[in-house]
Amino acid sequence: MDTMFMFVGVIALICILGFFNEKVTKLTYEIALMLFSTILGILVLAGVLLFQDSDIGTILKQVQGFDIHDFLMHGVLCFMLFAGSCHMSLKDFKEQARQVTVLSLVCTLLGTAFYGLLIYGAGILFKLNLTLPVCLMFGSIIAPTDPIAATGILSKFGLPKKTSFLIQGESLFNDGVGVALFVCFSSMVSASSSSSDEGFFGVMLREILGALVVGVVVTALCFLMFRFCKHAYLKIFISLLAVSLSYALCEVLHFSGAIASVICGILFSELRSRFSEFEEEKHKEIFDSFWETLDVFLNSLLYVMLGLSFISILRMESVLLLSCTAILANLIARVASLSISSLIMGEIPDNFSRMGFITLFTWGGLRGGLSVALAMSTKDMVPEKTYFIILGCTYAVVFFTTVIQGLTMKPVYKRISSQRAKA
Numbered sequence: 133m134d135t136m137f138m139f140v141g142v143i144a145l146i147c148i149l150g151f152f153n154e155k156v157t158k159l160t161y162e163i164a165l166m167l168f169s170t171i172l173g174i175l176v177l178a179g180v181l182l183f184q185d186s187d188i189g190t191i192l193k194q195v196q197g198f199d200i201h202d203f204l205m206h207g208v209l210c211f212m213l214f215a216g217s218c219h220m221s222l223k224d225f226k227e228q229a230r231q232v233t234v235l236s237l238v239c240t241l242l243g244t245a246f247y248g249l250l251i252y253g254a255g256i257l258f259k260l261n262l263t264l265p266v267c268l269m270f271g272s273i274i275a276p277t278d279p280i281a282a283t284g285i286l287s288k289f290g291l292p293k294k295t296s297f298l299i300q301g302e303s304l305f306n307d308g309v310g311v312a313l314f315v316c317f318s319s320m321v322s323a324s325s326s327s328s329d330e331g332f333f334g335v336m337l338r339e340i341l342g343a344l345v346v347g348v349v350v351t352a353l354c355f356l357m358f359r360f361c362k363h364a365y366l367k368i369f370i371s372l373l374a375v376s377l378s379y380a381l382c383e384v385l386h387f388s389g390a391i392a393s394v395i396c397g398i399l400f401s402e403l404r405s406r407f408s409e410f411e412e413e414k415h416k417e418i419f420d421s422f423w424e425t426l427d428v429f430l431n432s433l434l435y436v437m438l439g440l441s442f443i444s445i446l447r448m449e450s451v452l453l454l455s456c457t458a459i460l461a462n463l464i465a466r467v468a469s470l471s472i473s474s475l476i477m478g479e480i481p482d483n484f485s486r487m488g489f490i491t492l493f494t495w496g497g498l499r500g501g502l503s504v505a506l507a508m509s510t511k512d513m514v515p516e517k518t519y520f521i522i523l524g525c526t527y528a529v530v531f532f533t534t535v536i537q538g539l540t541m542k543p544v545y546k547r548i549s550s551q552r553a554k555a
Contacts, residue, residue, distance in 0.1 A: 204501050244310070322512075507523045
């Protein structure tokens with residue numbers, strides 16, 4: 133499909149579905165885009181099957197025009213992460229550094245292990261022929277919560293400040309940990325000596341510490357220009373340069389570009405705050421408005437693409453059984469990893485009980501485009517049947533967490549809050 137026509141089509145869907153939601157259904161914007169795009173994709177598939185003499189497999193190959201992996205990992209991910217983090221306070225991060233670190237690192241490690249083992253057990257039960265390294269790689273795809281979903285959806289539910297910051301902080305940093313784990317386990321699956329010789333902790337240290345250094349150095353250099361620049365739009369261009377250069381260098385050096393993008397955003401927020409007297413109020417408004425608009429636009433593109441490509445789940449055998457298994461395994465692994473992490477993370481924010489905290493963060497652990505992008509990248513690593521299982525189960529978890537958990541997050545939070553008030 134021609135790129136321009138595809139882009140115009142997606143923009144048209146964003147406008148039409150967004151307008152319909154605003155006037156009729158009034159759901160959370162991102163959830164509505166994904167839900168209605170999914171329904172539209174299913175209706176188109178049903179219509180083609182009804183009026184054409186063709187099988188589902190052939191049709192799916194024709195309509196699968198979206199490469200979400202390339203769109204995210206080699207396109208807009210760095211800008212989305214910067215937009216989500218450039219308003220975060222370094223002071224707030226310092227206050228909750230222990231909690232953010234435990235959730236983004238320990239909880240992700242445990243979630244990967246638990247999910248991988250659960251899927252491995254399910255594979256034995258259902259005779260899926262899944263090896264343990266493949267299941268652990270799958271765990272590294274599912275375990276990290278999605279920063280785009282967290283900043284785009286959960287931030288709109290009026291959660292307490294510390295809790296909201298912790299959810300966003302965890303999701304912004306744990307995707308880098310998840311990518312590092314994915315690199316490690318995928319090297320085992322594909323038997324790539326170039327990565328596996330480095331060892332598990334070697335990969336983790338290289339990905340995280342390397343990204344930290346690149347993010348700090350590039351941001352420091354770019355902010356020198358930013359501080360003394362008098363042109364509002366040039367300031368925006370400098371911030372675009374900082375985050376894209378950080379991400380590109382990390383790609384070349386095999387560091388985590390995602391973490392470098394988050395570091396870049398947080399440092400820009402802190403440095404702008406410290407040197408606010410050098411920035412005109414009008415320039416501040418233009419800068420903040422640009423990144424907010426870009427964030428909403430890229431989120432809209434992503435959720436429509438996710439919704440339209442959801443029908444790829446039909447390429448997986450035993451769709452209903454495996455989808456339910458993947459969703460249940462995700463919930464169990466999330467509860468188990470949070471239960472252990474909550475014991476070592478220190479103070480639980482906003483006076484939540486331990487059970488209330490685990491429930492809130494389990495139901496608030498949304499997955500999104502990053503998980504789908506990583507799942508798509510396994511195509512050349514595993515047999516075709518296994519690839520469709522990984523991709524199909526990932527879509528199932530992403531849809532359930534984004535739509536079902538996203539739509540019910542507010543009542544879940546209210547129930548937990550009422551129990552906290554009674555206590």
